[in-house]
Amino acid sequence: MAAPASSSIYSPLRSSQRIPRGLCNCSPPSASSISLLPRGLRSTSLGRIGFSCLSSDQILTRVAASSAPVMDPTKGEVSLKVSTVVDVDLGDRSYPIYIGSGLLDAPDLLQRHVAGKRVLVVTNTTIAPLYLDRVVEALTRGNSHVSVESVILPDGEKYKDMGTMMKIFDKAIESRMDRRCTFVALGGGVIGDMCGFAAATYVRGVNFIQIPTTLMAQVDSSVGGKTGINHPLAKNMIGAFYQPQCVLIDTDTLNTLPDRELASGIAEVIKYGLIRDAKFFEWQERNMEALLARDSSALAYAIKRSCENKAEVVSLDEKESGLRATLNLGHTFGHAIESGFGYGQWFHGEAVAAGTVMAVDLSYRLGWIDSSIVERVLNILQQAKLPTAPPEMMTVELFKSAMAVDKKVADGLLRLILLKGPLGSCVFTGDYDRKALDETLIAFCKS
Amino acid sequence: MAAPASSSIYSPLRSSQRIPRGLCNCSPPSASSISLLPRGLRSTSLGRIGFSCLSSDQILTRVAASSAPVMDPTKGEVSLKVSTVVDVDLGDRSYPIYIGSGLLDAPDLLQRHVAGKRVLVVTNTTIAPLYLDRVVEALTRGNSHVSVESVILPDGEKYKDMGTMMKIFDKAIESRMDRRCTFVALGGGVIGDMCGFAAATYVRGVNFIQIPTTLMAQVDSSVGGKTGINHPLAKNMIGAFYQPQCVLIDTDTLNTLPDRELASGIAEVIKYGLIRDAKFFEWQERNMEALLARDSSALAYAIKRSCENKAEVVSLDEKESGLRATLNLGHTFGHAIESGFGYGQWFHGEAVAAGTVMAVDLSYRLGWIDSSIVERVLNILQQAKLPTAPPEMMTVELFKSAMAVDKKVADGLLRLILLKGPLGSCVFTGDYDRKALDETLIAFCKS
Structure with missing residues (x-):
């Protein structure tokens, strides 16, 4: 050779x-x-x-x-x-x-x-x-x-x-x-x-x-x-x-980076707090103004802590057998928005933000989290100037047809990442009440 | 989950x-x-x-x-x-x-x-x-x-x-x-x-x-x-x-399977013998008629022995760091023929057969094999009714331009699989005389 x-x-x-x-x-x-x-x-x-x-x-x-x-x-x-x-x-x-x-x-x-x-x-x-x-x-x-x-x-x-x-x-x-x-x-x-x-x-x-x-x-x-x-x-x-x-x-x-794109990234930063890092979420609640003002040390910390969280999850489950899927909180709803609304209309993080609100709403309807978490999620996303509901053109049908081809469908069953328990805890599951999912979709869609 | x-x-x-x-x-x-x-x-x-x-x-x-x-x-x-x-x-x-x-x-x-x-x-x-x-x-x-x-x-x-x-x-x-x-x-x-x-x-x-x-x-x-x-x-x-x-x-x-496609496959069977399995090559020399007549036990043995050779090489070098490249004897010339002549004009094995003759010719020009191997390769390919030279339309320039984008080029240097030593031995190397390569190309092309 x-x-x-x-x-x-x-x-x-x-x-x-x-x-x-x-x-x-x-x-x-x-x-x-x-x-x-x-x-x-x-x-x-x-x-x-x-x-x-x-x-x-x-x-x-x-x-x-x-x-x-x-x-x-x-x-x-x-x-x-x-x-x-x-x-x-x-x-x-x-x-x-x-x-x-x-x-x-x-x-x-x-x-x-x-x-x-x-x-x-x-x-x-x-x-x-x-x-x-x-x-x-x-x-x-x-x-x-x-x-x-x-x-x-x-x-x-x-x-x-x-x-x-x-x-x-x-x-x-x-x-x-x-x-x-x-x-x-x-x-x-x-x-x-x-x-x-x-x-x-x-x-x-x-x-x-x-x-x-x-x-x-x-x-x-x-x-x-x-x-x-x-x-x-x-x-x-x-x-x-x-x-x-x-x-x-x-x-x-x-x-x-334009403001809207900065906010789009912040949606994923917030996600890490919600799914596995309550302390980081609390830090974000205290430091959102600094992040939006592009304070360099606040941004550096947010990036570092996000990468640490992601690196840990990926190290444990590179090919997404289970744990890694939790990084997709709000993404199934978000991908449906991106696909239904047209790619590029909203930034990915904007769609994820609205999707996160929907996932949190469903978690609450299932009785898996208490209302204070719902409020804190709404508050922090609003503070970051991110959308907290899907675009008006999204219908229940659009959500359902997009969600049917989601990569987290396995043998016909849609699995979702939902919050469960105290702040910073989530599950990846296909075992949830479909009626509650329907209620969430109806609550966020005009038709 | x-x-x-x-x-x-x-x-x-x-x-x-x-x-x-x-x-x-x-x-x-x-x-x-x-x-x-x-x-x-x-x-x-x-x-x-x-x-x-x-x-x-x-x-x-x-x-x-x-x-x-x-x-x-x-x-x-x-x-x-x-x-x-x-x-x-x-x-x-x-x-x-x-x-x-x-x-x-x-x-x-x-x-x-x-x-x-x-x-x-x-x-x-x-x-x-x-x-x-x-x-x-x-x-x-x-x-x-x-x-x-x-x-x-x-x-x-x-x-x-x-x-x-x-x-x-x-x-x-x-x-x-x-x-x-x-x-x-x-x-x-x-x-x-x-x-x-x-x-x-x-x-x-x-x-x-x-x-x-x-x-x-x-x-x-x-x-x-x-x-x-x-x-x-x-x-x-x-x-x-x-x-x-x-x-x-x-x-x-x-x-x-049509006859030409059967022969195309036989080109790869012959390859295994040449690069690493002299006994298998000798078996092919004795059994080519049976293979062409689709004798089921001859075909089954040829398939088995080919898969064994390939499985062994792949097990040792899945991602083609070196050894696995030897499975491409004749393929650099062959791919040039397929790309220059147009995909689908010749079957892959037909192009590989002509390419094998060229690789063997080059090996001989380099003094790495003796003439009896050249003759045996020509004989067995002719017996299998496979081409032993590229199509007439192939020029030195067509070969060179196709070979320049071969996947075995590394940092600008074309590496080839060439026979060296007794039957069943080969090398994968960029260390060969470029003049000999030119001579081979000229010998097989009209212009």
């Missing part, structure tokens, strides 16, 4: 070289162990071999040593800003989520996860003018062995289809991308899902990296390996479980 | 219930251990729990006991004809290949691998009139809980594309197939590859079963989990590694 020699100093991380969990606190690996590092004080080692806790001086030294041709800290070019690494523990498919400010300007982080010499950046018409050049620069700075191509797709959920995904394949084949190439998803959830699915299926699988630029993608869709596209009849019906090499979250990208 | 109750007696095999390797000879599991059972004398147990060696009487008893509602051996309805089980050992994705005559009439074999209540049979316009009713009957006989839908695609390599595959998704969604459904591929390699890829990606993965009806599919494409479709610019560029629940090979289906 001849492996072509590479003179690049940037080798892809192999599984044996992955950054170990619990790096700096020397704690044993756990389902989702977290390295929470005060910025500039400690960080993960960037060397290829060997890991240790480093002081800020040592980090700069190590960065300079491993990346000497590209970064000269004395010129102030480099400011390593990884404040948090959340590890998604999936055996040999484990990967880190880097969260911090200014990470798009940290080439070493990206380059260490690039396998081979060819990179295809997949982005959209909104994000390309804002960040594409910086990402290309980060991928190639001091690394002339890597060549980067890009494909710029139209922006929006309605383009999350097979026809648009074929443009990724067209570009990859025209550019002669081979098995060792890396796809980079630069954008929101639609780009991440499509690029990930393209990476999962191009020459039966190539490496990929997620650079989510919306809060929705940062707290949810970029983490966990769900990739796919929509079918005209139902959302996310075609796809694959496929894990990235890393997720790079530069919180600065949220500065260009 | 509410799992709907099922009153069906046919439960899908879970991994813990899989038929153990080395069943009847009590040998320890190996990478590819084989139970070779004289027909009617011994067989694998069909009971859900517990396995043992059985006499023919005992088998009939056991079958009747496990399938009493559907099969009455006293009426002569059942003749259990599994003569061979080849196990593909891939940990929790292991599966059996059943090989024998009359297996389409053995409902218990199929039904035990069907998860859930919904089955989608994917087939084509050639195979549907011949075998679809029998497969539906085998899936449903005595099992009213299972409902079967089918989708009949046009026949031919040129339909192995995204547009045709979408018809599978359309039918699955219209029929409200859910995550517990099973896709059944009934047909040749094109159907198996497309149905497998659809199964890999429909709601991010559902169960599937391969029922290959061509020799090509029986000895090669149905085994090993490579699935996918063609891109207009290159073959099999979009796909996934996805393993079936089982492969069911009814050797009787070869009785309806």
